[in-house]
Amino acid sequence: MTLTTIETTTPGAKYTLFETSGVLTVHLAGPGKTGGTGAILCGFDRFQRDENGRWMIGFSVGGGTTGPGTHHRVCKACAERAGEETIRGTHQGLFQYALYPLRDRHGDVWMLGDDGLLHTRETAPFSRDHVERKWGPLHPDHTDGGQ
Numbered sequence: 242m243t244l245t246t247i248e249t250t251t252p253g254a255k256y257t258l259f260e261t262s263g264v265l266t267v268h269l270a271g272p273g274k275t276g277g278t279g280a281i282l283c284g285f286d287r288f289q290r291d292e293n294g295r296w297m298i299g300f301s302v303g304g305g306t307t308g309p310g311t312h313h314r315v316c317k318a319c320a321e322r323a324g325e326e327t328i329r330g331t332h333q334g335l336f337q338y339a340l341y342p343l344r345d346r347h348g349d350v351w352m353l354g355d356d357g358l359l360h361t362r363e364t365a366p367f368s369r370d371h372v373e374r375k376w377g378p379l380h381p382d383h384t385d386g387g388q
C-alpha cells in the first residue's frame with residue numbers, strides 16, 4: 242500500500258495559493274475503496290464543515306505549500322501508523338524523521354517538535370533548512386543508544 246501526504250490547516254485558518262496560517266499539519270492517507278485517496282490514518286476529518294456548511298479545513302492531497310514562513314508539523318499519530326509503507330507526496334521526507342531524532346555532524350541530536358521546527362537542548366528551535374545550512378547535513382539516528 243502506498244500512503245499519500247495530506248497537508249491541512251487548523252480549522253478555520255486561511256489557505257490560499259498565496260496565504261496560509263504558517264503552521265500546517267501533514268497527515269497520511271491510504272488509497273480509497275473506490276479510487277482516489279481514502280480517510281486520514283489518524284482519523285482527522287479533512288472534510289469538516291461549520292454550521293453554515295462551509296469547509297473548515299484547507300487541505301492538499303499529495304501537494305502543499307513550501308517556503309519561508311511555512312512550518313510543517315508532522316502528525317505523529319499518522320507517522321506511527323505508517324509503519325514501513327511507501328509514502329509519496331511533497332512532504333514525504335518529513336516522515337523519515339518524525340519519530341526518530343536527527344544527528345548533525347557534531348553528534349548533536351535534534352528532535353522534530355509539534356511546531357514543525359527542530360529542537361535541541363542547546364539552542365533555540367530552527368527549521369531543518371536553517372539547521373543544515375549552519376551545522377551540515379542531518380541523518381536519522383536509529384541507534385537507540387546501542388553503540
Ligand SMILES: [Zn+2]
Pocket residue numbers: 267268269281282283284285316317318319
Ligand atoms: Zn494524522
